[in-house]
Amino acid sequence: MSVLPSTAELASDLSARADEIDAGRRLPPDLVEELRASGLLHLWLSSRLGGAEVDLATGLRAFEDLARANASTSWCVMLPNATAVASAVIRQEAAEEVHARSGVVLGGSINPAEATATRVKGGYRLTGRWAFVSGSPYCDWFVLAALCDHGVLFSYVPATSVDVEDTWHALGLRGTASNHVSVRDVVVPEAFTIDPATAEPWVSGCLYRVPAMHVLACAIPPVALGIGRRALDELVVLASMKTPFASARPLAARHVIQSELARAEAGLRGARANFYDEIEAEWTEVVDQGHASIDQRGRVRLAVTNAVHAAAAAVDFAYAAGGGNSVYDTSPLQRCFRDVHAVTQHVGASAANFQVAGRLLLGLGTDATFL
Numbered sequence: 001m002s003v004l005p006s007t008a009e010l011a012s013d014l015s016a017r018a019d020e021i022d023a024g025r026r027l028p029p030d031l032v033e034e035l036r037a038s039g040l041l042h043l044w045l046s047s048r049l050g051g052a053e054v055d056l057a058t059g060l061r062a063f064e065d066l067a068r069a070n071a072s073t074s075w076c077v078m079l080p081n082a083t084a085v086a087s088a089v090i091r092q093e094a095a096e097e098v099h100a101r102s103g104v105v106l107g108g109s110i111n112p113a114e115a116t117a118t119r120v121k122g123g124y125r126l127t128g129r130w131a132f133v134s135g136s137p138y139c140d141w142f143v144l145a146a147l148c149d150h151g152v153l154f155s156y157v158p159a160t161s162v163d164v165e166d167t168w169h170a171l172g173l174r175g176t177a178s179n180h181v182s183v184r185d186v187v188v189p190e191a192f193t194i195d196p197a198t199a200e201p202w203v204s205g206c207l208y209r210v211p212a213m214h215v216l217a218c219a220i221p222p223v224a225l226g227i228g229r230r231a232l233d234e235l236v237v238l239a240s241m242k243t244p245f246a247s248a249r250p251l252a253a254r255h256v257i258q259s260e261l262a263r264a265e266a267g268l269r270g271a272r273a274n275f276y277d278e279i280e281a282e283w284t285e286v287v288d289q290g291h292a293s294i295d296q297r298g299r300v301r302l303a304v305t306n307a308v309h310a311a312a313a314a315v316d317f318a319y320a321a322g323g324g325n326s327v328y329d330t331s332p333l334q335r336c337f338r339d340v341h342a343v344t345q346h347v348g349a350s351a352a353n354f355q356v357a358g359r360l361l362l363g364l365g366t367d368a369t370f371l
Contacts (some may be wrong), residue, residue: 006138007040007066009169011070012276018070018181025177026177027175027176036102039052040066041084042080043062044084045087046095055206056207056210064222067225067227068230071226076175076177078223080106080107082104082189086212088203089202090199090280091202098156105139106139106155107141108133109131109145111131111133111145112128112145112152112153114126115144116128116146119149121186122189123191126146126186127183129180131180133164133178136177140159141158141159143155143157143194144181151197154193154198155188155194157183162181162183163184165181170342172338172341172342174338185269192314195321203291217348220308223350224310224340224343225268225344227315227343228314228320232261232265232319234332235318238333239321242323263317267314269308274303278299278303279303298356302354305357311343
């Protein structure tokens with residue numbers, strides 16, 4: 001296994017570049033090249049393809065570290081890693097071609113609603129349009145979902161065959177370049193497609209025994225948790241410096257701020273601990289049994305959803321407590337507020353997932369698509 005690339009040096013520079021990243025609506029080219037060279041985009045890529053192949057929790061903690069510094073950068077590191085898990089189930093020769101050079105950036109979409117894959121000789125003809133494709137301007141390959149004759153198909157498509165539409169004007173995660181992309185009548189060789197109903201990994205690592213869609217869901221909370229941690233830390237600094245209007249004492253001296261900060265801190269820490277506990281429990285099952293049970297995946301999904309929403313609650317408190325200081329674009333609290341509420345809109349973190357977990361807790365069963 002490769003050594004985990006360090007996030008510390010990169011993270012120290014990201015906060016200072018936050019305005020630049022947001023204004024550009026994408027990561028600056030030099031930062032993209034730094035990420036390519038660092039190995040952080042390939043934490044979950046098989047070592048047989050040149051990746052670090054770290055365990056699930058190690059990757060998640062790296063995303064969280066980056067998110068405390070800059071959520072857009074963390075998001076643009078997290079998604080290529082989650083997408084890279086699919087390289088273990090596409091045919092080996094195709095995976096080796098995709099990752100023939102180091103630093104390859106993957107992007108894509110799991111939503112097949114506006115795309116079709118029609119069977120042709122030797123493969124599929126792909127046509128469609130996809131939203132929320134993060135990092136789109138600098139992706140080398142896209143993994144795109146489409147409806148086909150037997151359900152859903154995922155296709156690896158080179159960037160040269162994909163049109164990127166500049167549509168990312170958004171509230172939060174402004175620097176992620178999560179644009180629309182489109183493909184028209186591109187023939188994808190069958191070796192570069194994945195049928196999720198039948199796909200089996202060609203590598204033996206435990207990470208690839210976890211369903212790729214489930215890995216994606218697990219990858220979302222660390223971004224939110226990192227944002228939540230940053231927001232509470234920023235509030236502590238502000239509260240010691242700010243004396244509110246018509247008050248003789250600093251914000252930190254207000255009893256309501258003291259008690260509500262403690263509640264927010266407990267909520268964030270508790271949700272984080274529960275999340276990583278369930279991740280570790282699932283990993284133990286995978287190591288011991290070769291797979292995780294549906295019940296354990298359900299507990300992870302509950303922890304995933306709870307962590308994102310607990311982080312959002314912590315940010316909401318910090319933003320409100322910051323008062324007028326929070327409303328400026330340059331305020332870290334405003335950026336945290338915008339970013340965390342962009343994260344909550346991802347389908348993997350939807351509040352509807354509480355129902356999924358609740359059904360499992362009641363013994364009613366549930367659709368296992370996202371588990």
